[in-house]
């Protein structure tokens with residue numbers, strides 16, 4: 230958390246609960262993905278809200294995030310997508326009863342050396358992401374290894390989709406689904422009664438073939454549409470955004486025709502105008518890439534960024550507000566994300582101006598002070 234900042238990320242837990250119900254209705258059992266502080270939305274409050282909707286298994290990234298989640302009082306199953314990295318991680322697995330994802334023989338060997346009491350594990354396979362996971366052809370070796378280690382209990386098998394949000398690459402997703410289902414069949418044939426999951430948000434919403442016993446969804450729970458800007462955008466249109474971010478106006482002043490503003494004078498007024506200086510900048514995660522590109526929402530009206538985003542300040546052109554009978558005063562709240570009325574800023578749009586994706590917008594702006602409502 231950035232302590233000195235007046236920036237507030239307001240997180241609507243009811244929107245997250247709504248999205249969970251929507252996803253569960255469409256895809257059955259949901260494992261909410263809450264890595265990286267629940268994509269910036271706040272780990273503890275998000276997990277508690279989802280627990281009230283019936284979620285009983287949560288996926289974090291690192292083992293230490295699992296430890297942190299346990300410390301919030303979470304009683305459910307905790308899946309650690311990244312598996313153990315160091316000695317502390319290995320001892321936490323048993324003491325905090327966390328389920329590590331294991332995707333390399335080397336990690337299996339290390340587990341075997343360090344853990345002698347029974348431990349539930351998840352086996353991760355690489356079916357096309359080329360990042361983490363066993364190759365499918367390693368399966369016989371793994372089965373042979375596990376036969377001789379009854380204390381290592383595979384309770385889950387998973388793989389991760391690489392292009393599920395891209396309509397043009399649906400064929401590859403189909404291949405990943407087929408490959409994964411062959412793997413799961415082989416594991417079950419060898420006597421492992423495990424829970425299989427493959428789908429992420431995009432998989433659940435667009436690829437029926439990727440749905441298994443459970444689905445690991447992150448982005449859609451937070452109201453991000455995995456398909457924004459594509460022909461599949463309608464598939465995510467009922468999701469409700471959960472995060473709104475606002476900052477205060479620090480100063481309001483006229484900018485005369487011909488005057489430049491902010492570093493480099495990259496914007497020069499082409500007529501007399503009124504600008505507001507808003508107290509947010511790149512040190513609070515509001516990217517400098519938004520210079521002269523993005524918009525903010527002042528009481529329901531879009532106001533364009535003029536000049537470069539600075540470390541703790543950004544200038545916006547508020548000349549148009551007088552026409553709506555709106556005065557701009559020091560201390561007024563301006564929204565960078567969400568906000569009231571027709572000017573509400575969607576994460577997908579902000580991401581596009583910024584040159585990134587909504588995942589990054591949430592994670593980065595979520596580092597600021599959060600209020601859960």
Ligand SMILES: *Cc1c(COP(=O)(O)O)cnc(C)c1O
Pocket residue numbers: 262264310389428429430431445446447448449
């Ligand atoms: C982050 C993550 C997910 C969730 O993906 P979304 O696109 O946010 O739904 C699922 N599985 C794994 C392995 C992940 O790392």
